[in-house]
Amino acid sequence: MLKYVGHEVKRVDGLEKVTGYAKYVDDLKMAGMLYAKIKKSPYAHAKILKIDTSKAAALEGVKAIITGADVPNRVGLYLEDKTFLATDKVRFVGEAVAAVAAISEEIAEEAVELIEVEYEELPGVFNAMDAIKHDAPLLHEDLGNYKYGPIFFPKPGTNISNHYKIRKGDIDKGFAEADYIMENEFYVPHIQHAPIENHSVIALTEPTGKVTVWSACQSPYAVRKALSVAFKLPLHKVRVVTPAVGGGFGGKAGTTLEGITIPLSQKCMGRPVKLTYTREEDMVGSFVRQGCVAKIKTGVKKDGRIVAEENTFYWEGGAYTEYGVNIARAGGYASSGPYDIPNVKADSYCVYTNQPVGGPYRGFGMSEIHFAIEQNLDMIAIQMGMDPVEFRKINAIKDGGHTVTGQQLYNVGITKCIEAAEKDIEWGKTNKASGPNKLRGKGIACMYKAPSQPNNVASAALIKINEDGTANLMVTAMDLGQGSNTALTQIAAEVLTIPVEKISIITGDTDVTPYEWQTVASRITYCAGNAVKKAAEDAKEQLIKLGSIGLGLPAEYLELRDEHVVSSIYPDKKKSIASMALGLEMPDGSGVHGPIMGRGSFIPPNVRNTDKETGQGEKPVAFWTFGAQAIEIEIDMETGQIEVIKVAAAYDVGKVINPQLCRGQIEGGIIQGIGSALLEHQIMEKGKVKNPNFVDYKIPAVRDVPEMVIRMLEIPEITGPYGARGVGEPAMVPTAPAIANAIYNAIGIRINSLPLSAEKVLDAIKNNKSVACKVVQNNKGADGEGQVTCGIN
Amino acid sequence: MKHEISFTINGEKVHLEVEPNKTLLKMIREDLNLTGAKEGCGAGECGSCTIIIDGKAVNSCMMLAVEADGKDIMTVEGLAKSGVLDPLQDTFIKNAALQCGYCTPGMLMSAKALLMRNPNPSEDDIKEAIGGNLCRCTGYKVILDAIKEAAGQIN
Numbered sequence: 042m043l044k045y046v047g048h049e050v051k052r053v054d055g056l057e058k059v060t061g062y063a064k065y066v067d068d069l070k071m072a073g074m075l076y077a078k079i080k081k082s083p084y085a086h087a088k089i090l091k092i093d094t095s096k097a098a099a100l101e102g103v104k105a106i107i108t109g110a111d112v113p114n115r116v117g118l119y120l121e122d123k124t125f126l127a128t129d130k131v132r133f134v135g136e137a138v139a140a141v142a143a144i145s146e147e148i149a150e151e152a153v154e155l156i157e158v159e160y161e162e163l164p165g166v167f168n169a170m171d172a173i174k175h176d177a178p179l180l181h182e183d184l185g186n187y188k189y190g191p192i193f194f195p196k197p198g199t200n201i202s203n204h205y206k207i208r209k210g211d212i213d214k215g216f217a218e219a220d221y222i223m224e225n226e227f228y229v230p231h232i233q234h235a236p237i238e239n240h241s242v243i244a245l246t247e248p249t250g251k252v253t254v255w256s257a258c259q260s261p262y263a264v265r266k267a268l269s270v271a272f273k274l275p276l277h278k279v280r281v282v283t284p285a286v287g288g289g290f291g292g293k294a295g296t297t298l299e300g301i302t303i304p305l306s307q308k309c310m311g312r313p314v315k316l317t318y319t320r321e322e323d324m325v326g327s328f329v330r331q332g333c334v335a336k337i338k339t340g341v342k343k344d345g346r347i348v349a350e351e352n353t354f355y356w357e358g359g360a361y362t363e364y365g366v367n368i369a370r371a372g373g374y375a376s377s378g379p380y381d382i383p384n385v386k387a388d389s390y391c392v393y394t395n396q397p398v399g400g401p402y403r404g405f406g407m408s409e410i411h412f413a414i415e416q417n418l419d420m421i422a423i424q425m426g427m428d429p430v431e432f433r434k435i436n437a438i439k440d441g442g443h444t445v446t447g448q449q450l451y452n453v454g455i456t457k458c459i460e461a462a463e464k465d466i467e468w469g470k471t472n473k474a475s476g477p478n479k480l481r482g483k484g485i486a487c488m489y490k491a492p493s494q495p496n497n498v499a500s501a502a503l504i505k506i507n508e509d510g511t512a513n514l515m516v517t518a519m520d521l522g523q524g525s526n527t528a529l530t531q532i533a534a535e536v537l538t539i540p541v542e543k544i545s546i547i548t549g550d551t552d553v554t555p556y557e558w559q560t561v562a563s564r565i566t567y568c569a570g571n572a573v574k575k576a577a578e579d580a581k582e583q584l585i586k587l588g589s590i591g592l593g594l595p596a597e598y599l600e601l602r603d604e605h606v607v608s609s610i611y612p613d614k615k616k617s618i619a620s621m622a623l624g625l626e627m628p629d630g631s632g633v634h635g636p637i638m639g640r641g642s643f644i645p646p647n648v649r650n651t652d653k654e655t656g657q658g659e660k661p662v663a664f665w666t667f668g669a670q671a672i673e674i675e676i677d678m679e680t681g682q683i684e685v686i687k688v689a690a691a692y693d694v695g696k697v698i699n700p701q702l703c704r705g706q707i708e709g710g711i712i713q714g715i716g717s718a719l720l721e722h723q724i725m726e727k728g729k730v731k732n733p734n735f736v737d738y739k740i741p742a743v744r745d746v747p748e749m750v751i752r753m754l755e756i757p758e759i760t761g762p763y764g765a766r767g768v769g770e771p772a773m774v775p776t777a778p779a780i781a782n783a784i785y786n787a788i789g790i791r792i793n794s795l796p797l798s799a800e801k802v803l804d805a806i807k808n809n810k811s812v813a814c815k816v817v818q819n820n821k822g823a824d825g826e827g828q829v830t831c832g833i834n
Numbered sequence: 835m836k837h838e839i840s841f842t843i844n845g846e847k848v849h850l851e852v853e854p855n856k857t858l859l860k861m862i863r864e865d866l867n868l869t870g871a872k873e874g875c876g877a878g879e880c881g882s883c884t885i886i887i888d889g890k891a892v893n894s895c896m897m898l899a900v901e902a903d904g905k906d907i908m909t910v911e912g913l914a915k916s917g918v919l920d921p922l923q924d925t926f927i928k929n930a931a932l933q934c935g936y937c938t939p940g941m942l943m944s945a946k947a948l949l950m951r952n953p954n955p956s957e958d959d960i961k962e963a964i965g966g967n968l969c970r971c972t973g974y975k976v977i978l979d980a981i982k983e984a985a986g987q988i989n
């Protein structure tokens with residue numbers, strides 16, 4: 042019986058947050074602090090001819106100015122293609138070209154205005170399809186000289202920064218066997234993470250050259266590494282401290298403002314330099330979710346089995362794709378969705394465009410590809426006269442089935458998730474609309490996702506047992522709101538039998554807390570959870586050993602119970618954890634062992650590279666999470682407005698560590714999914730974002746919230762702590778396609794691009810702009826029958 | 835030219851000299867070191883800077899500090915009285931009505947202003963009251979639950 046894991050333990054950070062006590066980076070104030078502002082490029086693509094900072098430098102109160110010349114080293118997580126300030130050219134509107142530190146924000150702002158930059162405008166590319174043309178202007182002429190990880194495949198001399206391939210089975214044979222072949226196309230535009238906290242960083246350089254940054258970031262250690270490369274500093278001379286983080290969603294993974302504040306601070310020795318982005322800067326200058334063009338060709342048998350699929354994804358990666366290349370890879374290795382398809386050819390291209398920088402966003406490519414995959418399935422099912430739910434069940438990966446990389450899976454929860462969502466939404470039952478000009482519809486969509494991370498990324502945890510029997514748990518997993526501080530504390534409490542309130546968790550200081558690769562990819566409960574469990578077990582083993590000596594009983598008959606080492610046979614024979622925290626005191630007054638410190642290290646077991654040409658491999662990822670959402674909507678036929686009435690979500694999370702927080706992740710994800718489905722879209726004109734504020738870029742507010750029925754299934758992941766899988770990102774993935782499918786169900790109109798805004802829906806209704814399923818082969822083998830124009834609406 | 839102003843904040847009297855163009859939010863955060871109220875947009879669009887002035891919830895980023903003269907202000911730091919949490923703070927913790935916590939101070943103050951003038955609000959009243967407070971994390975349902983519970987409508 043578990044006592045802490047699986048229970049609704051209250052958030053350990055609740056009190057500090059409801060009292061306003063929690064300190065986020067912008068809340069920190071330090072003696073002598075300077076304020077930074079950046080000078081931004083007005084051009085999407087231009088050569089920098091000259092930067093004149095002399096007038097700015099002459100302004101009273103200005104303490105330092107930097108330009109690209111001060112930060113010449115290329116950095117990047119997966120592909121080293123960016124510098125922290127533009128050097129030779131600018132590649133998107135809003136790119137930082139210079140920065141100023143001054144005694145006040147106002148002076149810094151004034152100084153920025155005084156910096157003069159001369160540009161020579163270059164032709165730009167503003168969508169993926171233009172960018173891959175052979176005569177397209179190149180964003181990175183030097184791509185061939187950039188450093189990159191071995192699992193990425195840039196194409197020098199083009200705008201393609203990664204081409205990830207899947208070749209599974211025999212695609213030609215698969216299509217030859219198919220009774221129907223259909224082709225469809227989809228588009229997902231750029232959106233913004235829009236955490237309520239904007240990016241903020243403070244940097245301080247000490248006389249020894251050591252640099253400390255206080256950064257609102259998801260991944261202190263990854264940031265430390267990038268900064269050490271950029272500034273040629275050994276790792277022990279870079280310290281990254283992360284206080285409370287006001288939401289990340291991927292936008293605070295990787296490095297952003299650190300690289301600008303550090304060189305400023307190096308010029309103002311001993312004075313901290315703070316840079317906090319405004320909302321507008323945050324929406325344009327930090328990561329965005331990449332746009333994605335998806336083309337899917339599917340071969341199906343009459344009985345509904347998909348036998349062949351050819352997927353092509355073009356990711357609009359923006360000006361720098363140091364992170365985006367891995368999204369293209371994730372899109373590739375998950376390209377067919379949670380379905381078992383024997384013959385697959387997939388090509389996923391990450392493409393440079395003169396747009397804001399694409400990066401990780403909750404879902405890491407899965408929302409984008411599932412928008413295509415899940416609508417494609419509905420279009421085919423409907424074309425064949427099959428029920429979309431049944432069609433999914435036929436093709437869903439079963440136990441012993443294979444993913445698109447050939448990985449064989451067991452404990453697969455997808456069918457159970459479909460069944461749960463089907464039941465909770467009352468599939469097949471049409472409800473009456475709330476008004477005369479309104480129509481109801483239901484749609485379903487599934488998803489799967491694995492953490493997209495290099496094979497051998499590491500996690501560590503340390504636990505110190507204190508002499509009063511309390512404990513300090515140290516990790517660098519960051520609680521961005523998802524609740525990791527609580528969940529990880531629960532895991533430690535479970536193993537040690539020390540109550541949650543007697544454990545304090547310390548996170549996010551690379552000088553103090555042990556290594557964690559990154560807080561991304563819905564990997565923390567799994568990876569850091571395993572490390573914490575191991576650390577607790579290590580401490581437990583030490584305690585049992587000492588208990589064994591102290592009690593004079595063999596260790597195999599001892600266990601931890603209620604903060605004591607207890608004999609499993611004679612329960613009155615026990616020794617408290619507190620009494621052994623600093624070592625065991627012997628009857629003669631001597632001591633043994635010393636303080637109890639638990640260490641835990643974890644790397645996901647047996648995750649290996651895939652074949653370069655085919656993408657095939659037994660275990661390219663640590664684990665998979667499956668889920669489904671069925672959604673009921675109501676359309677106002679006069680306005681095109683969609684109201685989401687009810688969402689039935691079912692996820693196989695392996696093991697629920699904390700039901701309240703797990704539900705919170707899923708509810709939050711659904712609402713973010715609804716935002717991306719109905720409201721959100723970075724409107725760009727020649728790469729310039731036209732709506733960088735919350736008036737023109739709406740995110741869901743309280744009135745957008747539907748009824749939500751959440752089911753958390755527990756089909757264990759054997760390598761997860763207590764069987765747990767990740768769920769943070771999966772929560773938002775199926776929402777948008779399920780809504781698009783529900784629209785079709787309600788009014789018979791197919792819209793294949795996001796957002797499903799009232800304007801677009803109304804236009805489609807009024808002008809009958811439905812996209813039809815393009816049938817290139819019917820069951821008689823004849824080509825072309827039923828073919829209609831396919832495009833993006 | 836600085837202006838002299840006096841006001842009450844969280845029960846304490848304050849006299850200050852402020853620049854005429856300084857926002858109330860900046861004054862509270864920087865001059866008074868009350869950093870509970872946050873700047874999410876600086877333009878009246880997100881509600882993370884919400885505080886209560888003379889019983890009404892306002893976006894402090896949209897007011898000038900000089901306008902505080904003579905007013906009675908409450909921020910999230912003034913919500914708990916002598917170490918005892920406000921019922922809203924309790925129910926926000928109990929319902930996990932917060933994740934990253936960045937919207938939380940503003941959300942709490944909007945809810946507090948509502949309950950001060952209407953101790954028994956309808957669901958629609960609650961939605962109206964927090965309609966301008968954006969939360970990117972929670973999905974709002976738990977926030978509604980927490981406010982209802984604080985109003986004694988659910989336990």
Ligand code: FES
Nearest residue numbers: 876878879881895
């Ligand atoms: S900061 Fe005041 S409303 Fe957003």
Ligand code: FES
Nearest residue numbers: 933937969970971
């Ligand atoms: S809890 Fe993060 S914005 Fe509301």
